[in-house]
Amino acid sequence: MDLHLFSQFLISGLIMGVLYCLMSMGINFIYGIMKVINWSMGEFFMIGAFIQYLLLESFIGAEYWYIGVIISACAVFVLGALVQVILIKPMFVGIIEAKMEYVTIITISLAIFLRNLALLIGGPYIYTPPDYAKPTQLLTLPLSGNRLVAFIGALVLLGLFYFFIKKSWTGKAFQGVAQNRAGVQTSGVNVLRYDMLAFGLGTALAGAGGALMAPIFSVHPLCGLAPTIRGFEIIVIAGLGSIPGILVAGLLLGFAESLGSAFISPSFVDIYGFILLVIVLSIKPYGMFGKAERTV
Amino acid sequence: MNLFHTKYLVFLILVLFAAFLPMYIGEYWQYVLTIAFFYAILAASWNLLSGYTGLFSLGHHSFGMIGAYTSTLLMTKAGIPFWMSIPAGILLTMLMSSLMGIMCLRVSGLYLALITWAFAEVARNYFRLHYTFTGGDRGLESPLLFGTIQPTPYYYLFLGLLIATIILIVLIMRSRIGYYLKAIRDDSIAARSMGVNIVRYKIFAFAVSSGLAGMAGAFYGHSIGLISPIMGDFNEMAMIIIFVVIGGIRTMPGPVIGAIAVRILMELLRAQSEVRILILSLLVIIIMRFFNGGLLELYRQIKQWINKDKNGGTSAYHEIETPKQGES
Amino acid sequence: MNNKNNILEMDNVVKIFGGLKANNGVSFEVEKGEIRGLIGPNGSGKTTLINQITGIYDTTEGHIRYKGKKINGLQPDVIAAMGIMRTFQVARVFLNMTVLENMLIPAFTQGQSNNEANTRAEELLDFALLSRLKNKPTKSLSGGQFMLLQIVRGFMRKGLELYVMDEPFAGVHQSIKGIIIKSIKMMNQDKNVTFLIVSHEMATISSLCSKVTVLDKGARIAEGSMKEVANIPEVIDAYLGG
Numbered sequence: 001m002d003l004h005l006f007s008q009f010l011i012s013g014l015i016m017g018v019l020y021c022l023m024s025m026g027i028n029f030i031y032g033i034m035k036v037i038n039w040s041m042g043e044f045f046m047i048g049a050f051i052q053y054l055l056l057e058s059f060i061g062a063e064y065w066y067i068g069v070i071i072s073a074c075a076v077f078v079l080g081a082l083v084q085v086i087l088i089k090p091m092f093v094g095i096i097e098a099k100m101e102y103v104t105i106i107t108i109s110l111a112i113f114l115r116n117l118a119l120l121i122g123g124p125y126i127y128t129p130p131d132y133a134k135p136t137q138l139l140t141l142p143l144s145g146n147r148l149v150a151f152i153g154a155l156v157l158l159g160l161f162y163f164f165i166k167k168s169w170t171g172k173a174f175q176g177v178a179q180n181r182a183g184v185q186t187s188g189v190n191v192l193r194y195d196m197l198a199f200g201l202g203t204a205l206a207g208a209g210g211a212l213m214a215p216i217f218s219v220h221p222l223c224g225l226a227p228t229i230r231g232f233e234i235i236v237i238a239g240l241g242s243i244p245g246i247l248v249a250g251l252l253l254g255f256a257e258s259l260g261s262a263f264i265s266p267s268f269v270d271i272y273g274f275i276l277l278v279i280v281l282s283i284k285p286y287g288m289f290g291k292a293e294r295t296v
Numbered sequence: 297m298n299l300f301h302t303k304y305l306v307f308l309i310l311v312l313f314a315a316f317l318p319m320y321i322g323e324y325w326q327y328v329l330t331i332a333f334f335y336a337i338l339a340a341s342w343n344l345l346s347g348y349t350g351l352f353s354l355g356h357h358s359f360g361m362i363g364a365y366t367s368t369l370l371m372t373k374a375g376i377p378f379w380m381s382i383p384a385g386i387l388l389t390m391l392m393s394s395l396m397g398i399m400c401l402r403v404s405g406l407y408l409a410l411i412t413w414a415f416a417e418v419a420r421n422y423f424r425l426h427y428t429f430t431g432g433d434r435g436l437e438s439p440l441l442f443g444t445i446q447p448t449p450y451y452y453l454f455l456g457l458l459i460a461t462i463i464l465i466v467l468i469m470r471s472r473i474g475y476y477l478k479a480i481r482d483d484s485i486a487a488r489s490m491g492v493n494i495v496r497y498k499i500f501a502f503a504v505s506s507g508l509a510g511m512a513g514a515f516y517g518h519s520i521g522l523i524s525p526i527m528g529d530f531n532e533m534a535m536i537i538i539f540v541v542i543g544g545i546r547t548m549p550g551p552v553i554g555a556i557a558v559r560i561l562m563e564l565l566r567a568q569s570e571v572r573i574l575i576l577s578l579l580v581i582i583i584m585r586f587f588n589g590g591l592l593e594l595y596r597q598i599k600q601w602i603n604k605d606k607n608g609g610t611s612a613y614h615e616i617e618t619p620k621q622g623e624s
Numbered sequence: 625m626n627n628k629n630n631i632l633e634m635d636n637v638v639k640i641f642g643g644l645k646a647n648n649g650v651s652f653e654v655e656k657g658e659i660r661g662l663i664g665p666n667g668s669g670k671t672t673l674i675n676q677i678t679g680i681y682d683t684t685e686g687h688i689r690y691k692g693k694k695i696n697g698l699q700p701d702v703i704a705a706m707g708i709m710r711t712f713q714v715a716r717v718f719l720n721m722t723v724l725e726n727m728l729i730p731a732f733t734q735g736q737s738n739n740e741a742n743t744r745a746e747e748l749l750d751f752a753l754l755s756r757l758k759n760k761p762t763k764s765l766s767g768g769q770f771m772l773l774q775i776v777r778g779f780m781r782k783g784l785e786l787y788v789m790d791e792p793f794a795g796v797h798q799s800i801k802g803i804i805i806k807s808i809k810m811m812n813q814d815k816n817v818t819f820l821i822v823s824h825e826m827a828t829i830s831s832l833c834s835k836v837t838v839l840d841k842g843a844r845i846a847e848g849s850m851k852e853v854a855n856i857p858e859v860i861d862a863y864l865g866g
Contacts, residue, residue, distance in 0.1 A: 037406060087585060100405045101352055105541060106584050108534050113577035120570045229417065236414045240407060271421045278418055285399055286407070472732045479718050479729055486716035489678060490777070491704035491733030 008141050009262040010255070015151040017254020019213060022154050023231035024238070024246045025161065026205035032178040032241060033198035034092070036103040040111035041206045041231060042224030044080060046118060048072045048207025049219040053129045062130040069153065069211040076207025081200035083110065088199065089192060111228075118221035126220040150212040157208055158247075174198060206231075226270070233273045237280045239290020249288065252276060307462075314455055318448050326447040330519065332559035333454035334360075337461045337512040339539040339551035344465050345505035347546040348474070350481025351397075351498060352405050354533055355412030356509055358419040359389040361527035363510030364517035365423060365430060368438040373429075378441060382514045389510030390503040397502035401495060413530070420528035435524035438517035450519040457515060458552070461508055466548055468504070477501055541580045631656040631691055631786055631818050632677070638685035639672050646672040648842035649686065656785075659812055659819040661829040661850070664839035665863050670822045671713060673839070674790050677820075678710045679703040690786065704730070707785035709778035711792055713822075715770035717777070719763040723754060726762055726773055731780045741780070748776045752803055768800040775804055779811060787811070789821045793828055805832060826850070838862070 023041060030038050051072040056062050087110070091102050133145030165171040176184035177194045185191055209227065210219075217223055234253055238245030253273050260272030280288060318326050342356045366385035370376040376384070396415060400408045423430045430436055442449040468474055476497045479487035488494050517523040526532075536555075543554020558576065565572035587597070632654040639647040647669045654660045662670050675681050677688055679700035688696040695703055709730070718726050724745055731741035749755045752772055757765065765773065771792060778787055787808075793801050805828065811817040823829050829836060830850040838846040838853055840862035846853045853859055 031406075035406070037410070087581065090585070098350070100409070101346075101350075102584060104352060104354075104409055105537055106581055108537060109541075109577045109580040109584070112531075112534055113574060113581065116570045116574045116577065120574065232410065232413065233417075236410055240410070268421075268425055271425050274414070274418045274421050277414060281414075286403070290407075475721075475725060475729060475732060478721060482718040482720050483716045485680065485700070486712070486718065487729070488700040489680075489704060489710055489712075489716075490730040491701050491781075492729065493701050493733075 004141070005262070009258045011141060011143065012147070013255035013258035014251065015147050015254070016257060017251040018151055018154050018158070019209065020227065020230040020234060020253060021246055021250035022157060022205055022209040022212075023227045024234040024250060025158065025243070026202035026209075027231050027235060028241070028243060028246055029161075029205070030199055030202035031235075032243075033174060034088075034103075034195050036088075036100060037107070038199070038202065039104060039107040039228075040114060041203065042226075042228030043111050043114035043118075044076050044203040044224070045206040045210035045227050046219075046221065046224035047079065047114070048076045048210030049214045049217075049223055050118065050122065050127075050210075051075050051207070052211035052214050053127050053219045056129045062132075065129070065132045066153070069208055072211035073204045073208035076210075077200040077204035080203030080207075081196050083203075084196045084199035089195065092192065092195060111224075115221055115224070122221060124221070126218045128218045129214050131215050144216070146215040150216060153212045154209070157205065161205065170197075229270065230273060233277055235287075237277055237287060239284075239287025242287070242289035245287070245289035311455075311459060315452075318451055323447050326451045328559065328563050329556070330447060330451045330454045332556045333451075333458045334512050334516050335536070335539060335559055336458050336552045336555035337454075338509055338536050339543070339555040340458075340461055340465055341505040341508035341512075342536050343540050343545060343551040344468070344477075344508075345501050347540065347551075348469060348481060349477040349498070349501040350405070351400075351501060352409050353412040353505075354409050354530075355396075355414075355416035355419075356505070357530075357532035357536060358416035358528040359393060359506040359509035360513030360516065360532075361423070361523070361525065362392065362419060363389050363513030364438070364523040364527060365436070366510075367514035368436055368517045368523055369430065371439050372437075378439075378518065382511070382518075385514035386507050386510045389513075390507040393502040393506035394499050397499045401498060416528055416530065416533065420525045423525040423528070431524075433525060435522050438521055438523055440521050441515070441518040445521070453515060453519065457512065461512075462548070462552060464504075464508070469548070473497065473500065538576055538580050541583055542576070628692075629655045630689075632820065633689040633692075634673070634677075634686075635689065636686040637673065637676060637683050637688060637696075639669070639676060639681065640684045645842055647676075647683075650839065650842070650844050651686075652837050652844055652847060654786075654818060654820055656818055657812070657816050658835060659808065659821065659833045661833035661836035662820055662822045662839065663824070663826070663829060663836050664845075667841075668839040668862070669842040670839055671790055674710065674788050674820075674822060677703075677788055678708065701733070704733070704781075707781070707783050708788065709781055709784055709786075710788040711771070711774045711778060711790060713790040713794065715767070715774045717762050717765075717770050717773050719761070721762055722759050723749065723762055723765070723773060724758040727777050727780055730777060731782075734781060736782065744780055748779055751807065752776045768796040771796050772800050772803060776807065779807065784811070784815070784817050786818045786820070789819065789823075791822055791824070793823055793825045801828070808832065826854075 023045065026044075027037060027041050030036070049072075052065070052068045055068040055071060056065060060068060087106055088103060091099050131146055132149045135145050136143050136148060163171075165174060173184070173189050174194060174197075176187070176189060177191050177198075181191055206227075210224070213227075217226070230253060234246055234249045237253065238249035253276060256272045256276040257269055260275070261269055264272075284290070314329075317329070321329075338356065338360055342353065345356065346352045363385040366388050367378075367381040370381035370384055371378065396412065400411055403411070424432050427433070441453065469477070476487065476492045476494075477500075479490070479492055480494050480497060480501075484494050513527065516527075535558075539555040539558050540551045541554070542558055543552065544550025562572055562576075630653040634650050634652050637647050637650045638645070650669065650673060662673070664670055672681070676683050676696055679695070679698050679702065682697040686696075687694050690703075690706060690708065695706070695708075718729070724742075727745035727748065728741050731744060736744070746755070746758070749758050754769065754773065754776075757769075762770075762773065771794075775789070775792060778784065792804055796804070808819055808821075809832070812819060821829065821833065833850065835848065836850055836853055837844060838856075838859050840858070845858045845862060846856045
């Protein structure tokens with residue numbers, strides 16, 4: 001295997017890793033605020049991809065794909081917030097037991113519902129929006145324009161997200177809710193509203209991911225499945241609740257998949273991530289940066 | 297105590313009904329019901345672990361797959377007969393899930409869900425990857441238990457397995473162990489402080505529920521004749537959850553009724569494959585959102601609404617404020 | 625220190641959570657048959673101490689001895705089996721079981737027969753004036769009844785020797801409080817059960833406890849009868865000071 005080919009795979013791994021991080025970030029962010037996992041993230045990814053496709057095909061045209069991404073993200077944000085308010089919030093008002101069971105069952109059912117709704121409406125077809133950018137070169141390595149653009153887009157989004165959380169007032173309020181839900185209310189923070197915003201924001205990240213990756217993976221009702229699996233793999237590898245861990249795990253996953261495809265076989269791409277997962281968990285059972293929560 | 301007898305009577309009638317049914321329905325529907333019984337076992341055993349004990353597992357379906365593959369591979373590759381390969385499948389699933397239970401003793405419910413999810417995906421991919429050994433995505437042929445493709449013997453086999461499962465779970469839940477399991481779900485810290493050995497009983501819940509799933513899976517392979525990694529696909533887990541929620545989580549009849557009813561419904565709506573699953577998932581969402589107890593809870597609530605005027609409400613507070621005669 | 629009459633010995637117990645030192649070398653002994661009060665302002669480390677006695681946490685440093693035997697680090701169910709019961713500040717009852725079933729759990733784990741357990745439960749529920757509710761789902765009870773149920777549930781244990789209670793009177797109706805106090809006195813006199821009670825209710829503690837131990841900022845600052853302790857400047861400071 002020559003260096004040239006190897007580097008290609010490395011870059012591919014790097015790009016995919018960052019893209020998957022977008023998904024995990026959304027999942028982890030919602031977890032951080034509401035302490036629950038949204039199993040339907042993949043479907044919001046899919047919805048974002050579909051909205052982007054429709055926008056590019058019918059409304060704004062292919063050159064303005066980046067505006068499409070923004071609109072898709074906003075639309076998914078609204079949808080996510082609505083879902084949260086209608087389905088999830090009621091369990092968080094007052095003290096209700098077994099929230100985890102409730103949210104898990106509801107989000108899994110929602111995922112199935114949305115997936116099949118998309119199948120019903122859109123049919124079992126695959127739609128591919130036009131390329132966002134022409135294939136280019138990084139030094140001498142061929143690079144898909146779409147992937148490069150999605151990579152940059154993901155970095156921008158992740159960067160924006162980071163600054164938002166760390167620097168803005170709302171971001172700090174989010175940090176407060178994540179760290180001390182009861183305490184932060186005494187500062188006048190309406191945690192229920194932040195729940196809704198967090199859910200919207202998390203799903204928006206997934207939706208943006210879907211929009212960005214539309215030309216890479218194509219748009220179809222089941223296009224959210226693979227990102228979901230990667231998203232959760234990353235969280236298990238990183239450990240729940242660790243944001244920097246997600247970036248590390250995302251990159252590792254990206255590399256594992258591309259190197260596995262390169263050296264072993266490209267037909268079992270899904271599996272390499274899980275091999276990595278098994279290896280990591282056998283050394284650190286709670287994830288690389290996770291810790292056992294003492295629940296006695 | 298009247299209710300006690302009524303439930304048993306109803307159960308007996310249903311069993312008899314199911315026993316005579318094959319005489320009136322064609323082979324096709326016997327086949328459909330056999331598979332429905334398989335899912336009912338998965339649903340009831342999942343309810344034991346995740347409903348009653350509160351250990352929310354998203355990997356239950358994979359034990360069905362592991363049981364199936366273990367028994368089938370032992371037979372086809374090692375020439376081991378049924379009566380050894382099937383128990384081996386059961387024991388292996390019990391062992392694996394016990395290990396997983398031990399690993400997850402001190403983690404949150406959320407993490408347990410993630411880990412069991414990951415386990416199921418790893419298992420599924422394992423069987424896909426080693427395709428020269430397991431047949432991979434193309435599936436693996438499994439020797440038929442009764443050497444025939446007639447569905448009737450398998451119908452009775454699974455009916456029997458289902459009845460045995462139901463009886464076992466009822467016995468467990470009515471015993472002291474059942475109390476401990478429910479206590480673990482309600483408040484494991486309090487349970488521990490009251491002397492419940494939660495390590496032992498959590499592992500018990502894992503082992504028994506997964507053993508039942510493994511048993512169902514092993515027999516399933518030898519009844520259908522073909523197994524594949526699809527058995528471990530997440531959709532299967534979602535269906536189990538759907539069955540249990542629609543029927544009524546944390547009830548005895550709920551998972552069984554849910555599984556059988558939904559499977560029959562799905563068969564009837566075969567032509568509209570997206571619509572049927574759309575309706576089912578929507579139903580689950582509505583039930584969870586508005587009726588947390590499934591069909592049985594709806595029935596209970598209707599009964600309560602009818603009986604509303606008979607009790608004067610539970611103002612137990614009165615009990616305390618007016619001390620009995622002779623008390624200070 | 626190794627007094628044979630001591631049922632419980634806290635030996636320089638230190639508990640550190642990350643950056644927070646909740647207990648800073650707490651030492652005291654409780655004699656068998658005492659009703660001991662454990663008081664101190666909020667954040668003085670009382671609940672943390674209780675949690676170490678009952679096995680929810682291990683000590684970071686120091687030992688806890690029960691009847692001379694080291695118990696820190698043991699699991700809660702093992703500690704329960706040794707004759708120690710506890711109640712929680714926020715009552716932990718099994719909400720999805722009936723009141724009676726709640727009572728049966730500690731009896732079952734001890735191996736009591738169904739008959740024994742049921743009889744005992746009925747007696748205790750009778751005493752607590754909760755009999756009429758025995759088959760009702762626990763979640764239908766009031767907050768004060770949760771606390772009462774929690775407390776009498778512990779009395780189901782045969783051979784109960786040490787009962788540790790965390791704020792048993794907090795937010796509880798006067799009449800329920802009366803039953804709780806009565807049950808404590810009764811168990812103490814008839815069965816020689818030792819009590820260690822954390823509470824803020826000075827009047828109640830005063831009448832119930834012969835001796836109190838005062839904690840502040842993670843350390844023991846005083847010990848003695850309520851009257852003695854109330855006049856110690858450090859104690860007054862602890863409660864009133866910033």
